[in-house]
Amino acid sequence: xxxxxxxxxxxxxxxxxxxxxxxxxxxxxxxxxxxxxxxxxxxxxxxxxxxxxxxxxxxxxxxxxxxxxxxxxxxxxxxxxxxxxxxxxxxxxxxxxxxxxxxxxxxxxxxxxxxxxxxxxxxxxxxxxxxxxxxxxxxxxxxxxxxxxxxxxxxxxxxxxxxxxxxxxxxxxxxxxxxxxxxxxxxxxxxxxxxxxxxxxxxxxxxxxxxxxxxxxxxxxxxxxxxxxxxxxxxxxxxxxxxxxxxxxxxxxxxxxxxxxxxxxxxxxxxxxxxxxxxxxxxxxxxxxxxxxxxxxxxxxxxxxxxxxxxxxxxxxxxxxxxxxxxxxxxxxxxxxxxxxxxxxxxxxxxxxxxxxxxxxxxxxxxxxxxxxxxxxxxxxxxxxxxxxxxxxxxxxxxxxxxxxxxxxxxxxxxxxxxxxxxxxxxxxx
Amino acid sequence: xxxxxxxxxxxxxxxxxxxxxxxxxxxxxxxxxxxxxxxxxxxxxxxxxxxxxxxxxxxxxxxxxxxxxxxxxxxxxxxxxxxxxxxxxxxxxxxxxxxxxxxxxxxxxxxxxxxxxxxxxxxxxxxxxxxxxxxxxxxxxxxxxxxxxxxxxxxxxxxxxxxxxxxxxxxxxxxxxxxxxxxxxxxxxxxxxxxxxxxxxxxxxxxxxxxxxxxxxxxxxxxxxxxxxxxxxxxxxxxxxxxxxxxxxxxxxxxxxxxxxxxxxxxxxxxxxxxxxxxxxxxxxxxxxxxxxxxxxxxxxxxxxxxxxxxxxxxxxxxxxxxxxxxxxxxxxxxxxxxxxxxxxxxxxxxxxxxxxxxxxxxxxxxxxxxxxxxxxxxxxxxxxxxxxxxxxxxxxxxxxxxxxxxxxxxxxxxxxxxxxxxxxxxxxx
Numbered sequence: 001x002x003x004x005x006x007x008x009x010x011x012x013x014x015x016x017x018x019x020x021x022x023x024x025x026x027x028x029x030x031x032x033x034x035x036x037x038x039x040x041x042x043x044x045x046x047x048x049x050x051x052x053x054x055x056x057x058x059x060x061x062x063x064x065x066x067x068x069x070x071x072x073x074x075x076x077x078x079x080x081x082x083x084x085x086x087x088x089x090x091x092x093x094x095x096x097x098x099x100x101x102x103x104x105x106x107x108x109x110x111x112x113x114x115x116x117x118x119x120x121x122x123x124x125x126x127x128x129x130x131x132x133x134x135x136x137x138x139x140x141x142x143x144x145x146x147x148x149x150x151x152x153x154x155x156x157x158x159x160x161x162x163x164x165x166x167x168x169x170x171x172x173x174x175x176x177x178x179x180x181x182x183x184x185x186x187x188x189x190x191x192x193x194x195x196x197x198x199x200x201x202x203x204x205x206x207x208x209x210x211x212x213x214x215x216x217x218x219x220x221x222x223x224x225x226x227x228x229x230x231x232x233x234x235x236x237x238x239x240x241x242x243x244x245x246x247x248x249x250x251x252x253x254x255x256x257x258x259x260x261x262x263x264x265x266x267x268x269x270x271x272x273x274x275x276x277x278x279x280x281x282x283x284x285x286x287x288x289x290x291x292x293x294x295x296x297x298x299x300x301x302x303x304x305x306x307x308x309x310x311x312x313x314x315x316x317x318x319x320x321x322x323x324x325x326x327x328x329x330x331x332x333x334x335x336x337x338x339x340x341x342x343x344x345x346x347x348x349x350x351x352x353x354x355x356x357x358x359x360x361x362x363x364x365x366x367x368x369x370x371x372x373x374x375x376x377x378x379x380x381x382x383x384x385x386x387x388x389x390x391x392x393x394x395x396x397x398x399x400x401x402x403x404x405x406x407x408x409x410x411x412x413x414x415x416x417x418x419x420x421x422x423x424x425x426x427x428x429x430x
Numbered sequence: 431x432x433x434x435x436x437x438x439x440x441x442x443x444x445x446x447x448x449x450x451x452x453x454x455x456x457x458x459x460x461x462x463x464x465x466x467x468x469x470x471x472x473x474x475x476x477x478x479x480x481x482x483x484x485x486x487x488x489x490x491x492x493x494x495x496x497x498x499x500x501x502x503x504x505x506x507x508x509x510x511x512x513x514x515x516x517x518x519x520x521x522x523x524x525x526x527x528x529x530x531x532x533x534x535x536x537x538x539x540x541x542x543x544x545x546x547x548x549x550x551x552x553x554x555x556x557x558x559x560x561x562x563x564x565x566x567x568x569x570x571x572x573x574x575x576x577x578x579x580x581x582x583x584x585x586x587x588x589x590x591x592x593x594x595x596x597x598x599x600x601x602x603x604x605x606x607x608x609x610x611x612x613x614x615x616x617x618x619x620x621x622x623x624x625x626x627x628x629x630x631x632x633x634x635x636x637x638x639x640x641x642x643x644x645x646x647x648x649x650x651x652x653x654x655x656x657x658x659x660x661x662x663x664x665x666x667x668x669x670x671x672x673x674x675x676x677x678x679x680x681x682x683x684x685x686x687x688x689x690x691x692x693x694x695x696x697x698x699x700x701x702x703x704x705x706x707x708x709x710x711x712x713x714x715x716x717x718x719x720x721x722x723x724x725x726x727x728x729x730x731x732x733x734x735x736x737x738x739x740x741x742x743x744x745x746x747x748x749x750x751x752x753x754x755x756x757x758x759x760x761x762x763x764x765x766x767x768x769x770x771x772x773x774x775x776x777x778x779x780x781x782x783x784x785x786x787x788x789x790x791x792x793x794x795x796x797x798x799x800x801x802x803x804x805x806x807x808x809x810x811x812x813x814x815x816x817x818x819x820x821x822x823x824x825x826x827x828x829x830x831x832x833x834x835x836x837x838x839x840x841x842x843x844x845x846x847x848x849x850x851x852x853x854x855x856x857x858x859x860x
Contacts, residue, residue: 088841091841094541094834101537109531111524115794117795119531120779125807171844207808208808228808229808250856255853257852258849261849262847292849294848337825345821347822348822349822351546352825352826354826354827354830354831355824355831356857358847358850359854360822362841363837363838366824367822371819375656376821378554378819379659380820389808391775391810392797393770393778394778394781394795395766395767395780395785398784400784401785401789407520408788411518411521416723417688417724419684419687419688419722420792423681423787426786
């Protein structure tokens with residue numbers, strides 16, 4: 001891992017270089033995806049079947065054949081090992097109960113002139129959830145994407161998950177059963193995103209598509225954005241750990257690994273004012289690494305993108321953290337609540353030595369879909385609010401309009417919008 | 431205006447054809463914008479000066495020369511006509527007071543095992559507001575974009591407004607003074623978006639860019655999305671009026687005009703179960719149109735994209751409205767509150783005959799930046815929530831982690847993420 005010191009003269013430039021991440025535009029992928037989207041929009045089910053046969057080596061006569069029935073989901077739930085089932089159920093309960101705190105209520109109020117103003121909150125009619133198949137098939141992802149939608153009151157949740165060569169992860173199906181997903185289709189890639197965005201004879205069109213995927217899926221989501229809503233496009237996962245030296249260095253080392261094991265581009269950074277403590281974390285990293293199942297991925301990630309940063313003090317560490325706006329921030333310090341008010345940007349904040357990031361990934365309750373690549377400066381974890389939207393309400397009284405109509409008339413004429421002005425003036429008493 | 435009847439056999443197809451709107455991808459614009467963005471990212475101020483001279487015919491030695499001082503803003507405020515000033519101030523007060531209802535609060539709670547869970551709300555550090563110059567220069571837009579940011583507690587608001595050939599609308603500057611915008615630069619186009627997204631020597635980088643603009647601005651916003659947040663890309667403006675026949679037909683006609691006068695692609699649709707009433711609205715349209723300043727734009731819009739739809743009853747009208755998810759929905763009926771619970775998708779809902787859409791455009795209080803092109807199915811008016819973001823909070827107690835750590839361990843091993851499992855297991859009592 002790279003060693004940096006925030007008091008170095010070129011620290012800012014080094015930090016910038018370490019954390020720079022620019023999504024590469026891939027024109028070939030862009031063009032392929034554009035073709036797939038247009039084809040599915042035009043030919044519907046037939047196109048979905050063609051691409052599924054070609055890309056996922058899965059032949060079917062109709063898209064209905066690719067639908068997983070509720071009975072099959074229940075069967076998967078009944079068949080997985082009991083400890084996995086109860087862990088999924090416990091996680092789902094906690095996720096549900098946390099997200100219930102995010103429900104927003106409609107409101108109305110009356111102003112002095114008797115005008116009613118307000119905001120009506122409504123859920124989406126239909127949400128689509130993309131779940132990757134194959135290697136990176138994560139049941140926790142099903143819970144984290146579907147439960148907020150369910151809590152928001154979304155009418156129907158459609159999940160798509162590719163089954164390359166027919167392979168499906170039973171835990172993913174079990175998680176769909178627990179999260180009460182309404183329909184599941186074993187389709188994936190850009191063709192699945194296209195089917196959800198445009199609708200086909202069999203797959204219903206949705207209003208928003210969420211969930212992680214490979215570059216084809218991400219590119220397809222970008223392209224259908226506007227026709228439907230999408231969640232953020234995720235960059236590599238990141239963790240930033242602020243230490244005061246009070247946490248067992250092994251714990252911190254393992255927390256860094258838990259980020260680094262995701263992929264070679266994942267970023268794990270530890271900040272501490274105590275140089276000697278950082279050396280102990282480094283020693284723990286060296287000692288633990290050879291034993292890890294994913295040691296090659298972890299080593300590549302830590303070598304290329306990991307860093308240990310000696311800071312002036314904890315306030316300095318917090319300031320650097322705010323600059324990076326990390327996806328995951330661990331405050332591995334004795335008094336995390338004291339630092340909290342100064343944290344301006346972070347996807348999720350894990351407070352105190354006992355709160356490893358992995359608890360949040362699975363079962364603490366908050367969402368694990370979080371803003372990456374410094375986007376926590378302006379965006380939020382996936383939540384119930386992503387599956388609800390607001391309508392403004394205005395109801396003017398006859399009395400109220402006598403005031404508002406005058407103001408609107410002056411401003412509309414100032415903008416040379418005569419019909420705006422006259423439509424307000426009609427409501428004024430002669 | 432086209433006449434439709436919801437009981438016609440081919441009504442769905444006709445409605446679809448009438449309301450279809452697909453943003454055209456313009457490759458030439460895309461390429462130009464990409465070039466401008468890259469150049470400003472590389473050369474900063476120098477590039478901004480070059481493009482401003484070329485596209486806006488405005489020569490300057492430095493970008494500082496293009497900054498409008500606070501004194502100049504205050505001067506504009508002092509110089510505009512008194513009725514315009516007091517109208518702007520009245521509108522600003524109402525917009526501020528409505529948006530204060532949208533402020534979200536941070537929350538924390540403790541679960542049974544003593545774990546603390548919560549959500550911390552923080553404002554953006556810096557927001558950029560794009561304000562079009564020239565013909566379509568709307569002071570109301572300044573208020574509607576800047577005030578929610580201010581109410582959210584955004585640290586610094588940077589406004590950009592092109593001044594083609596040096597021309598600036600004093601009402602726009604006065605509105606910036608009233609909305610307490612922090613800094614104003616007279617730059618525009620893709621170069622202004624680039625300066626805000628990347629920062630230059632003089633223009634500070636922002637975290638989110640909002641505000642309307644031409645195709646170059648919209649394309650630039652799309653391209654910088656991810657590096658910074660953006661608001662929705664707006665399509666043509668739309669109004670849908672549901673009538674029960676109780677409103678003066680002239681009022682309804684003028685409300686349709688107030689949408690149609692925006693541009694030739696704007697869409698104005700009126701729905702009513704009473705065919706005779708629709709004829710009276712049509713007669714009012716014919717009678718009033720020749721007198722309108724913008725009659726050509728209005729006529730083109732109504733002819734190409736306007737429609738009068740005879741519905742079976744009011745419930746049928748509401749159902750059609752939900753399908754179209756209009757930006758502006760007028761419930762021009764005697765009892766609008768009765769229809770409200772059935773409205774599932776709309777940007778803003780104007781209730782009762784006195785509530786013309788133009789009141790909402792200027793001064794009722796709610797925002798006039800609203801989701802267009804059916805995106806009200808999944809998105810909301812611009813609001814305080816667009817300038818705040820959330821961080822999840824998790825603080826596990828030693829006791830709490832004994833439960834959560836077990837669950838996380840089982841699920842992490844189920845996903846073959848060993849470091850995730852071990853980092854949770856470290857926190858368990860041996």
